[in-house]
Amino acid sequence: MSTQPTRTGQSATKASGGITVDDVTMEYPTPSGPLTALQAISFDIPSGVLASVVGASGCGKSTLLKIIAGLLTPTRGTVTVGGATITRPVPEHIAVVFQEDALLPWYRIQDNVALGLAARRVPKAKRREAVAAALEKVGLSKFERAYPHELSGGMRQRAALARALVLEPQVLLLDEPFASLDEQTRNLMGQELRTLHSRIGGTMVMVTHSLTEAVLLSDRVVALSARPGRLRQELVIDLPDERSVDLIDTQQFGDFRHTLWQNLQEDWLTQDAPADG
Amino acid sequence: MTTSTPAALGPTARVRRLNWAKLSLALQVLAVLVAFLVLWEVLSRTEVIDPRIFSSPTLIWDMWWVLLDRGLIWPHLWETTRHLLWAFVLFTVVAGVLGVVLGMRQYTFEVFYSPIAIFFAFPKVTLYPIFLIAFGLGAQSKILFGALFGFFPLVMNTMVGVREVRRLHLDLMRSIGAGPLFKFFRLLLPATLPSFATGLRIGFVYAGIGILLAEMFAAVRGLGNRIIAAGYQGTLDQFWVYVVLSSLLLLAGAGFFRILELRLSRWRP
């Protein structure tokens, strides 16, 4: 496994993958008046950062991610990525990993991973190379010809990740990618993601409801309150680059987590307790 | 770093295990059929059931050869099969297109599904007099009637199949910048095919029933016509030959589509 980015010149373009969310509001019409999912959200994510968006369920974090991805249009406000305003999906620069793996069950893993390349009309030979490389990065090289239903949840999500990575995006958006996995797999995948990020660079934004996961894996955390989703806090996580799981027991980690919890706890107290307390 | 979950049994081992189970089941079914035939023969010979009405496997077998010799099999079989194939093409195209169109939007699905289901459960044979008058005694009325029968199960299955396309996958397609043709061939079609294949199988059988009914009602040729004629003339050996023949025809089609259905559903959990 190489530790160098395999693309030269990519780093330069990757450097311009900063995300700016400017006064974004999202309203849905309902019979009893408009429902505000997000309200006047503004924040920046500098290029090359691994950021998390956290908040209780229903705070609109997935909606926000979809807006950044160009899958939804905000009622007000704009999102820019790398300087360009987002009005629809930008497959050349932005790749999305969805909550459930979203693999097409009738295709083998290799064809699933190649899907984005096929949409781009990349010739078959180049597709195969790129797919092999991406599968290697996520550790699924032996499972090219398997069908999704033959793999475990964690493996499927890794395949979904490979599908996004193969497109060499400047920006990678992940919508609660580990939500359907058990705790151990979750931890492992989280570590792998961070390692991946340090190897290939680019901007990554991950939506998660786990404060621990957010602090452990990201350089920056954006916290949203619930109903309507409002920006509560932007936190820069000043922990060492090497984030081993033992870090969770340190004072610094605890402080970061605590400040997030304090800002968001009322949301959690007005509904069920969060998954990891 | 990689989790070591075995993906599955090796492919050959899996196939072998499945084939043996399927074979043994097929043999058991065959055994039951043979037992049924033997029972029929015995009950008929001992006159527990009236042999003039129920005939017997051996009598039917003899009569088959008699009719075959007299050239009374192939023309009628071909007539019915011909109608059935045309009806099949017709309802497949119409139900396929309509099923996709109506299934695509939640609203049209909800509005149209119940009325269509009601028509499916309605005795469509009552419409045949109208068909006769509108389209005459020829092939046209029979083909259209058969197509009417086959239309409903297929359109219902297609509508349901289209609805199974997940929002998640649609978002995925948008996020990779897929065009409409790409979406159709890579998402809509494969997702809908299993249900569509089920609809084809059921539709084929229903279309067959429709054609037979039409032929029973008013025709000069065809299996349905022969069945009614033999029935009313009291030559029930002949009657049973044609009944068995019609059953075999529909079974063959159903079997073919069942195999298709299973092949297309392999990726389903």
Next chain:
Amino acid sequence: MEQVSRSSRLAGQAGLALIVVALWEVLPRALDMSPLVLPPFSEVIVQFNRPLTGGGTLGHHTWVTVQQVGGAFGIAAVAGIAVGLPLGMIPRVRALALPLLTAAFAVPIMVLIPLFLVSFGLGMKSKVAFGALYAFFPVVFNVVAGAGNVEKIYFDVARAYGLSRSERIRKIILRGAARNTLNGLQMAVAISIIAVVSIEMFGALAGLGYLIHRAGQRMRIAEVYALILVTLLVAYLLLSAVRWLGRLFDVKLEISAG
């Protein structure tokens, strides 16, 4: 997000019905269609005032058909459950029954109509017998499938609770098998209607199918359409009643098992 409310759907269906009726009235005139193919809607409605080609009253014939459907369904239900329950309890038999019945589906029972007419005559007996045979299959198929649930549930629950909780087990078993059986019975009603009306069209002395056949013979197409509408309505009412009963029974099961 994509949910369609019940009122919205009903409004849509009502609108659809109105559009169909409107087109039915206007198009035949506009396209100068032969009244032997598609008479305008008003012409069809008028038929209700006229005497029936087949004689007698609409009420009488409808009642004959409904009786026959009831009889066929009754026999099919009893026979189906009586045969299906013991068969379904034996796993070996159950495994066989399902592929056998799937194959039997492809056998066109409709072609046996002449046999029933010859054997049982033109009266109600042939209709009830034919309908019973036809409707037998969905009942037995579903009962066998439901019995399969019983086996599984019994073992799981028996292990968890111990046999002393036999009462609760019985209630869960009942629910498992009952749901499938109910489904089979509902299908049986629909199929009984189809079977009875179909055989009526081939040979009968009374009934809705008989009336349609007679009107068709005399080329009184407007009357045929009117009778079809009546049949549609009767079928819809019967099926709705069965569905409503089914929901009632479901609720009762929920309550009793709680």
